[in-house]
Amino acid sequence: xxxxxxxxxxxxxxxxxxxxxxxxxxxxxxxxxxxxxxxxxxxxxxxxxxxxxxxxxxxxxxxxxxxxxxxxxxxxxxxxxxxxxxxxxxxxxxxxxxxxxxxxxxxxxxxxxxxxxxxxxxxxxxxxxxxxxxxxxxxxxxxxxxxxxxxxxxxxxxxxxxxxxxxxxxxxxxxxxxxxxxxxxxxxxxxxxxxxxxxxxxxxxxxxxxxxxxxxxxxxxxxxxxxxxxxxxxxxxxxxxxxxxxxxxxxxxxxxxxxxxxxxxxxxxxxxxxxxxxxxx
Amino acid sequence: xxxxxxxxxxxxxxxxxxxxxxxxxxxxxxxxxxxxxxxxxxxxxxxxxxxxxxxxxxxxxxxxxxxxxxxxxxxxxxxxxxxxxxxxxxxxxxxxxxxxxxxxxxxxxxxxxxxxxxxxxxxxxxxxxxxxxxxxxxxxxxxxxxxxxxxxxxxxxxxxxxxxxxxxxxxxxxxxxxxxxxxxxxxxxxxxxxxxxxxxxxxxxxxxxxxxxxxxxxxxxxxxxxxxxxxxxxxxxxxxxxxxxxxxxxxxxxxxxxxxxxxxxxxxxxxxxxxxxxxxxxxxxxxxxxxxxxxxxxxxxxxxxxxxxxxxxxxxx
Numbered sequence: 300x301x302x303x304x305x306x307x308x309x310x311x312x313x314x315x316x317x318x319x320x321x322x323x324x325x326x327x328x329x330x331x332x333x334x335x336x337x338x339x340x341x342x343x344x345x346x347x348x349x350x351x352x353x354x355x356x357x358x359x360x361x362x363x364x365x366x367x368x369x370x371x372x373x374x375x376x377x378x379x380x381x382x383x384x385x386x387x388x389x390x391x392x393x394x395x396x397x398x399x400x401x402x403x404x405x406x407x408x409x410x411x412x413x414x415x416x417x418x419x420x421x422x423x424x425x426x427x428x429x430x431x432x433x434x435x436x437x438x439x440x441x442x443x444x445x446x447x448x449x450x451x452x453x454x455x456x457x458x459x460x461x462x463x464x465x466x467x468x469x470x471x472x473x474x475x476x477x478x479x480x481x482x483x484x485x486x487x488x489x490x491x492x493x494x495x496x497x498x499x500x501x502x503x504x505x506x507x508x509x510x511x512x513x514x515x516x517x518x519x520x521x522x523x524x525x526x527x528x529x530x531x532x533x534x535x536x537x538x539x540x541x542x543x544x545x546x547x548x549x550x551x552x553x554x555x556x557x558x559x560x561x562x563x564x565x566x567x568x569x570x571x572x573x574x575x576x577x578x579x580x
Numbered sequence: 581x582x583x584x585x586x587x588x589x590x591x592x593x594x595x596x597x598x599x600x601x602x603x604x605x606x607x608x609x610x611x612x613x614x615x616x617x618x619x620x621x622x623x624x625x626x627x628x629x630x631x632x633x634x635x636x637x638x639x640x641x642x643x644x645x646x647x648x649x650x651x652x653x654x655x656x657x658x659x660x661x662x663x664x665x666x667x668x669x670x671x672x673x674x675x676x677x678x679x680x681x682x683x684x685x686x687x688x689x690x691x692x693x694x695x696x697x698x699x700x701x702x703x704x705x706x707x708x709x710x711x712x713x714x715x716x717x718x719x720x721x722x723x724x725x726x727x728x729x730x731x732x733x734x735x736x737x738x739x740x741x742x743x744x745x746x747x748x749x750x751x752x753x754x755x756x757x758x759x760x761x762x763x764x765x766x767x768x769x770x771x772x773x774x775x776x777x778x779x780x781x782x783x784x785x786x787x788x789x790x791x792x793x794x795x796x797x798x799x800x801x802x803x804x805x806x807x808x809x810x811x812x813x814x815x816x817x818x819x820x821x822x823x824x825x826x827x828x829x830x831x832x833x834x835x836x837x838x839x840x841x842x843x844x845x846x847x848x849x850x851x852x853x854x855x856x857x858x859x860x861x862x863x864x865x866x867x868x869x870x871x872x873x874x875x876x877x878x879x880x881x882x883x884x885x886x887x888x889x890x891x892x893x894x895x896x897x
Contacts, residue, residue: 356655364650405682413653415682418673424643425678428650428658431635435611436654455674458640462647466635 306515308576309380310340314546315579316376316389318569321560324393327401330556331447332373334478334513334541339377341518342443346526353383353410361440362429364414366422367447367476368402369558375399378411379580386580420453422446423473427463427534430471441529444473449481452490457502463534464503472525474537477512480554499536512541547572581797582772584790586754590727592784593691593748597622598727599734600659600689604630607657607738613648614661615641620750621661621691645671648686649678657738658686664693664747665706668713679743680716687737688713692750693723694834695862695879696784696872705867711839713745714812720765721812723747723833723841725786727755729809732763740765747783749834751872754787757807768815770822774804777890778822778829782808782841785832785860785881792886803890811841819845820852828893829857832886834876837861856896858889 313336321327343349347361365374372392379386384398391397398407402417414425426444433440450456463471475495483489492498499506505528509521521537528535543557544550547569550561561569603610604626612626613635627634637644641662648658660667667690668675679686690709697705714721720742724730730748737744757769771786772793781789786807793803804822808815823829829849831842842859849855862879876882 356653358654362653414649414684415677418677421642421646421674421678424646424674425650425653427643428647429653430650431647432651432654432656435632435656438654455642455646458638458643459646462637462640462643465638 303515306340306344309344310336310515311573312575312577313340313373313376313380314573315570315575317372318547318561318566319579320372320389320392322566325560326393327372327560328369328558329372329560330480330543330550330554331367331370331476331478333545333547333550334543335370335445335476336373336546337513337515338445338474338518338539338541339373341515341522343377343381345519346522347443348440351382355413357413358436358438359440362413362442364422364426364429364442364444365403366416366444367419367450368416371401371403374403380577383411384409389580419447419450420455423456423459426471426473427459427468430468433470441526442471444471446473446475448475448477448479448492448495449486449489451475451492451495460499460502460504467532468534469530469532472529472535472537474539476541477538478541478543480543480557482554482557484554496538503533504536505531505533506536506538508538510540512539513545581793583794584756584771586756588755589752590755591750591752592724592727592730593620593750594622595724595727595730596689596691596734596746596748597625599731601625601629602735603738609655609657610659610738611635611651611656612659612661613637613644615639615644615666617662620663621689623661641666641671642674645674646678649682649684652684652686659689660686661689661691663704664690664709665704668709669706672712676716680719683718684743685741687744687746689734689746691748693747694749694783695867695875695881696749696751696834698750698872698875699869701869702866707836707862707867708839709747710811710833710835710841714839714844718742719812720744720810722765722810723783724809725783725807726753726757728759728761729757729763732761733809736763736765749784753784756787766810766813766815768818769807769809770818771805771807772803774802774826776802776826777894778804778806778826779832779886779890780806780808780819780829780841780845781832782811783834785834788883789832789886791883792890795883795887796890801890801894808841811844814844814848816848816852819848823849823853823855827897828855830860830886830889830893831857832860834881835861836864838864856893858893860885860889
């Protein structure tokens with residue numbers, strides 16, 4: 300897929316999937332999912348060089364780790380629409396006996412997921428390990444990961460950041476979803492992150508900023524820059540500035556929809572703002 | 581009764597180091613990670629021989645466990661090395677989510693377990709790790725008794741797919757199991773045959789159990805000693821078979837009675853063959869500084885305690 304319009308159409312459909320999934324079970328995390336929809340759509344359909352079928356080791360392809368596992372709705376929707384499993388299975392999100400657990404897991408064997416995430420702060424270490432395995436396997440493909448900004452409050456990230464820079468893990472592009480929100484409010488209020496760019500740089504990372512993280516073209520441009528910075532002895536961080544709840548006006552710019560599902564009426568408004576493009580599941 | 585010869589005291593952690601050295605030569609998938617304790621874990625040889633497969637992570641155990649999980653993606657078999665305390669309690673959630681729940685083929689190798697770590701004291705003497713690890717679904721839990729068994733176990737777990745917790749210790753202790761043994765995960769070893777009492781021991785307490793059996797024999801008491809190196813999955817069959825014959829059990833471990841081998845054995849008995857049991861273990865307490873021998877004496881984890889417990893449990897039959 301290379302046409303920006305196609306990616307935008309897919310993103311609109313993914314937004315519909317997200318809203319319908321969380322509405323059906325009256326639980327889940329729409330805010331961050333909507334905020335990262337463009338990014339994950341672009342990642343899976345344009346940026347990553349990946350195989351069509353799933354195998355756990357992912358040798359000979361780019362692989363992705365979702366560290367902020369609560370945005371599973373967007374992850375599941377993109378995986379399904381990339382062909383890893385039937386889109387109808389999105390109907391089972393968070394239901395008993397489903398492979399689509401509240402937070403992503405390998406336990407039920409859902410294709411596309413390589414590690415469980417949900418308890419925050421663990422994904423960067425896993426991504427670094429996978430990146431080191433790629434080097435040992437002489438596999439020149441890249442490891443991508445996504446992390447919430449609030450998630451950076453977990454100390455393990457800083458252990459991982461120190462390791463990656465100190466050991467030249469330069470086949471890793473870790474993206475931070477800088478939406479400035481977390482469950483209890485703005486990150487600046489809950490526990491200020493300070494200057495994230497300067498912090499990553501101080502730890503020895505190359506930082507690439509994408510100031511319009513909900514704009515597909517800007518994402519593609521920024522990620523191309525990020526990719527060009529790999530292989531230079533340093534890990535690469537992308538600071539992706541997004542709007543939480545993007546694409547559904549009443550969910551935007553607030554932490555209120557971090558972990559809350561829309562009611563029937565709110566769903567109808569959200570769907571109206573995102574007309575069906577590729578067909579609902 | 582069958583007796584065992586100590587071929588010379590050796591530390592179990594050196595058995596781990598030797599096993600890892602062997603694996604370095606025979607299995608290219610094996611990689612090792614260490615959190616600033618290479619010398620203590622005896623990982624020097626592996627590091628020297630295979631620098632490209634060795635990862636010094638610094639004092640950052642959470643990152644070490646996560647990286648180990650990641651290294652399995654790409655087919656590596658990571659062995660992590662640090663003290664038992666930092667291998668478990670400190671990184672429980674990382675092990676739970678990134679390793680156990682994610683079914684990653686990580687081998688968590690933990691030295692300096694229990695009281696015999698000695699002078700460093702309770703901050704480092706974990707007595708809860710068996711419980712923490714055995715409660716994780718899918719986790720195999722092994723506690724070896726001497727150098728030879730630790731070496732054999734280290735080599736064996738590389739061929740087992742799935743997360744493993746391998747627990748061993750710091751001090752030099754009798755080395756008495758065969759050098760060329762085949763280590764079978766989940767298989768109890770009957771060391772002596774007896775009819776009056778079954779002594780089920782793990783780790784450093786296995787030798788103490790053998791010493792106790794010898795003394796009991798002199799008193800006319802016939803003790804059957806079983807070495808449980810694999811606490812999970814537990815060899816229920818071996819336990820039930822022995823207790824059907826002896827009618828009572830003493831369990832012995834360098835761990836809190838809560839969550840340890842003893843409780844696992846008690847469950848097997850409750851379900852399959854209810855029988856009196858005595859627990860040689862620490863009694864819901866932290867340790868303290870002292871020499872290993874002083875600590876094992878003070879906390880009742882030696883052959884003298886096992887003898888008393890055996891006599892007591894026989895009287896309860």
